[in-house]
Amino acid sequence: MELNRQLIWKLSVIGLILLVLWRVISEPDTISRVLQYTFQLLTPIIMGIAIALLLNTVLSYIEERFHLKRYQGLLIVYITFIGILAISVVTLFPRIYSSLSSLINELPVYIRQIDVFLGEVNNYLKDYNATIAQAIDFARFEDRYSGWVETAVLSSVSYVSSFTMTLINFLIGIVISIYLLKDKEVFARMFKRLLYALLPVGTAKTTIDIFQEMDYIFKRYIIGKSLDCLIIGVLAVIGLLIIGAPYALLLGVIVGVLNFIPYVGPLLGMIPAFIITYFYDPFTAVLVLLFIFLLQQFDGLWLGPKILGDSVGITPFWVITSIIIGGSLFGLIGMFVSVPITAMIQVVLSRLIDYRLNRKNLNELL
Template identity: 40%
Template sequence: MKIQWDRQYLKYSLYASIAIILPIVFFQVLDNIGILLGNISGSFGWVRRVLSPFIMGGFIAYILNPGVRWFEKKLYSEVKYINERKTLHRFVSILTVYVVLLGFITTLLIFVVPQITNNIREILRRVPEYDRITRNWLANWENDMGLDNLYNIAEYIEKNSKDIFDTASQVLEYVLNNIVTSIMTVTSGILNFVLAMIISFYMLSDKESFKISSEKFLRAIMKDETVDRMREFGKEADELFGKFIIGKSLDSFIIGVLCLIGLSIMNIRYGLLLSTIIGITNMIPYFGPFIGGVPVVIITFFDSPMKAFWVTLFVLGLQQFDGLFLGPKILGDSVGLRPFWIIFAIVVGGGLSGVLGMFLGVPIFAIIRLMVLRFIDEQLERKKIKKLDNTL
């Protein structure tokens, strides 16, 4: 007997089966999401470990490339013997940048890092003294203001002051341990560092070859118009990101040096450590100067309230000099973002990746803005509408 199949019935049965199976699969995925993410994370971690010399080498090459270009165009182009030999021209420029970089790193490791480590150790040793000074000052302030036992203010302030010093001590110990650990484990990562330096050298030597090969590959799989737009966007994004990173680093380094000179003149204890804090936090737009200025003033206050007052004025003046003169001279309008979007990028970046996100959030958001503007311009051009000003 031949069975007659009802196609309409089969279709509805298939839909019903899918409607039942999909939720089951979905809930199974949710139930095992931790295992799946763990496996994916483990796989990416293995790939990252294998490719870490290439990733590090690419980053080093990207950071050093502006320096290589400068030596090629500004310095060695004036030397006839070197300029006439293209290979030698590139090699000498790269070698000069590497000598400057290694000299800078060596100076930091020999002179700066040990002194900063000793400063942190001394501050940790003096934390109980700072706590005692704070308690005495608060007690005297309460007596002068006649606030004894009013709403348990004394107990509340003492408890919170202890928590603040405990937290500060833990942060300083964490920083110190990381510095010591980094110094002790540098030999374990020396091979990756050497490989990254070698890889970055060849990347810088053959950067035109990499660029041409990449463009040929893209033109083989994409339309020429699309590749041209990608190349234009990549050039603008590279200029934006590179100018911000390198310009902000140079700006913060100069501010750190000026801060060290000023604190040394005022005979402020822990001048190198405090200047380093100012220089590093200055990398964060808008909020950085305030983040760095607060601990600097607090640490100085325990040695001398009057010195803390002068340090406050000096740091504020240094920040004004940076914001009104030095920063615009070095950076200009490097990212093209309105203050609102800069603050937005810092807050979101900080929420996602901490301090590093606060710094990188601005250039990354600027690149996203550039992508959005390019997309809007293309759509307006397609609809034959006049392009709008880039006011985003």
């Protein structure tokens, strides 16, 4: 009877996996929408867990160092955390908003410049070869630049709406993180009891070790990468101000934030800085391009390894692959969180592979 139950259980699991694979292959868009909806639904909880994990180290330190009670430690940690955020928003956001508004107002001028440039290219091609010019058929934008402005305004409204939703989720996440940290020992004990109740003792212990390792990787990567991006962002702003680039604060913040994405982020931060500066002055744009390139080399070759070390332990191939998959499924946020999530998955797979190889006595051979 016990054997039949195990067989039915295994067949059910295999059938469920095959069903999910079939749905993924036959209707990939449906699966993508379900994942996106699930991610959006769980975003406040995910943010709360992330904030709790990040602040837990600080909370534990000040409680042990100064012998504080839990509510005292929470007050100090969250007052400091929210205070830093508030100061950053009050000092940076108005200036960034002013730069962004000015950039949007000057957008029609930039579009006219694009129109003139494409017109000159079109005339050159007509003189060179009329057939090529007709094949390429560069469109004139003189009567349509207002449509570009309208699209830019609508995009700005969409970004504002997205920012508002992210802010609401973040505030809810802060509340969730407070309750998680307040009763963290209770949650940890419940989790351990659940694992030991459902799994064999050895498997439960291994699972707890895996979660502890994943927690270490997550905190080390997020804290280290945040510090790295902050330094790069500050250096970018200072350098752009020295060069005389327009919207130096806005462009520096963009460079710093996008630097959070390995490999792809520096390129994404370099492109808008070059394009925006090019309309202001082509020579300055070349200086901006060279400066950001050198800054990213400094970050990749010295600063990043100095701060992060081998914090995630995954190869560049898997880093780039995870960024592509995360970006295609969840957009920019997916690109931000794809690397630490991939590192956590690697921890689980590595433990599973070692376990299976040890059972087959193949670990020493491989």
